[in-house]
Amino acid sequence: MLGRARAAASIAAGMCFAAIASVRADTVNTVDGARLVGTIDKVTPKEITLKTQYAGTLTVAMDQVASFATENPLTTQFKDSTTVTGITVLDDQKNMRVASGTLASSGALDQLQASWVAGTPPPPESLFDVRHWVYQLGADLTGKSGNSDERTTNVVGSMALVSKTDELRFYGSYQTAEQDNNQTSDETIGGASYTAFVSGPWGWYVRGEVEKDKFEDIDLRTSLAAGGTWRPISTDVRTLRFWLGLGYRHESYTDNLPSDSSATLDSGVAHSWTLKPWLSLVNSVSYAPQLQHFGNYLIAHDSAFVMPLGASQWSIRLGVHNDYNSYPAPDRDKLDTMWYTRVLLHFE
Numbered sequence: 001m002l003g004r005a006r007a008a009a010s011i012a013a014g015m016c017f018a019a020i021a022s023v024r025a026d027t028v029n030t031v032d033g034a035r036l037v038g039t040i041d042k043v044t045p046k047e048i049t050l051k052t053q054y055a056g057t058l059t060v061a062m063d064q065v066a067s068f069a070t071e072n073p074l075t076t077q078f079k080d081s082t083t084v085t086g087i088t089v090l091d092d093q094k095n096m097r098v099a100s101g102t103l104a105s106s107g108a109l110d111q112l113q114a115s116w117v118a119g120t121p122p123p124p125e126s127l128f129d130v131r132h133w134v135y136q137l138g139a140d141l142t143g144k145s146g147n148s149d150e151r152t153t154n155v156v157g158s159m160a161l162v163s164k165t166d167e168l169r170f171y172g173s174y175q176t177a178e179q180d181n182n183q184t185s186d187e188t189i190g191g192a193s194y195t196a197f198v199s200g201p202w203g204w205y206v207r208g209e210v211e212k213d214k215f216e217d218i219d220l221r222t223s224l225a226a227g228g229t230w231r232p233i234s235t236d237v238r239t240l241r242f243w244l245g246l247g248y249r250h251e252s253y254t255d256n257l258p259s260d261s262s263a264t265l266d267s268g269v270a271h272s273w274t275l276k277p278w279l280s281l282v283n284s285v286s287y288a289p290q291l292q293h294f295g296n297y298l299i300a301h302d303s304a305f306v307m308p309l310g311a312s313q314w315s316i317r318l319g320v321h322n323d324y325n326s327y328p329a330p331d332r333d334k335l336d337t338m339w340y341t342r343v344l345l346h347f348e
Contacts, residue, residue, distance in 0.1 A: 039072070165197045175187045313347050316341065
C-alpha cells in the first residue's frame with residue numbers, strides 16, 4: 001500500500017509539473033487546428049520558430065499560423081523601426097499586441113519586421129545592422145555506366161561575415177571528372193572578397209582569387225582587383241549589383257609555356273530575385289580584359305534556379321556555368337560549359 005501511495009504521489013506530482021510547464025509555455029495554434037507548445041525563438045512575417053522538448057526546433061510558415069501567445073517577453077520591431085519588449089500575442093485577425101506592464105503596442109502582422117527573445121542579439125531580419133556569419137556547402141555528384149563510365153564531382157563552399165552595408169567572403173571549389181578511368185577535369189579555385197557600401201547604393205570592393213586547372217594547362221592563375229560598386233536594388237526579394245575596377249592577373253602554365261602578367265579591367269553584374277517562396281533566380285556575369293589588349297579577356301557566367309527543400313536549410317540549385325578564355329593555351333577550347341544539379345546546405 002505504501003509503495004502504491006508513493007507511486008500515485010509521484011504520478012500526481014509529475015502531472016502537476018507538466019500542467020504548470022504547459023501553462024507557462026508559449027503556444028502556437030495552426031490553421032489546421034494543431035496546438036504547438038514550446039518557447040518561441042523568432043517571429044517574422046514569413047515564419048515562426050518554436051523550440052520544443054518533444055520535437056526540437058520547429059519552423060512554421062506564418063500563413064499556416066492562426067494565432068500565438070508568449071509567456072515570456074519578446075522584443076518586437078515593426079517596419080517603421082518602433083521596437084518594444086513585452087508579452088506578445090497574435091490574434092486570429094492577424095494583429096499583434098505587445099504588452100509590458102501598463103503599456104501596450106499593437107500592429108498588423110504585415111507591419112512586423114521581426115520578434116526575438118528579449119535580451120538576446122537581434123536576428124539578421126531585424127532593422128539593426130548586425131554582422132553575422134553565413135555558411136554554405138554544396139556538391140554536384142553525377143555518374144554514368146554502360147557503354148562508357150563517367151563520373152563528375154564538384155564540391156563548393158563559402159563563409160561570409162555579412163551586414164546590411166558590407167560583406168567579407170571566403171570561398172572555394174574543387175572539381176574532378178573521369179571518363180573510362182581517364183581524368184578529364186581537375187580544377188581548384190579559392191578566393192576572398194570584401195565589399196562595403198559607404199553612401200547609399202554606392203560602395204567599393206577588393207578581391208583576390210587563385211586558380212589551378214590541369215586541363216587548361218594553368219599551373220597557377222592569380223587575380224587581384226579593386227574598384228567601385230553600385231547596388232541600385234536591395235530588397236528582401238531582389239538585389240542587383242554592378243562593379244567596375246582595375247585588376248592584375250598573372251598566369252603561369254604547365255609544359256614550360258611562358259607565363260603572362262597584365263593589368264586588367266574588372267567588371268560585372270550580379271542579380272538575385274526571389275520569384276516565389278519556393279523559387280529564386282540568380283545570375284552573374286564578369287568580364288576581365290587586359291588593358292593593353294582588350295581582345296585578350298576572360299568571361300565567367302553563371303545562371304541558376306534555386307529551390308528550397310521545405311522549411312529546412314537544404315536547397316537544390318539547377319544551373320549552367322560558362323568560362324570563356326579568348327586566348328586559351330594551345331590545343332584548348334575557348335569555352336567551357338558545365339550544367340549542374342547541386343545540393344546546398346545553408347546555415348548561420
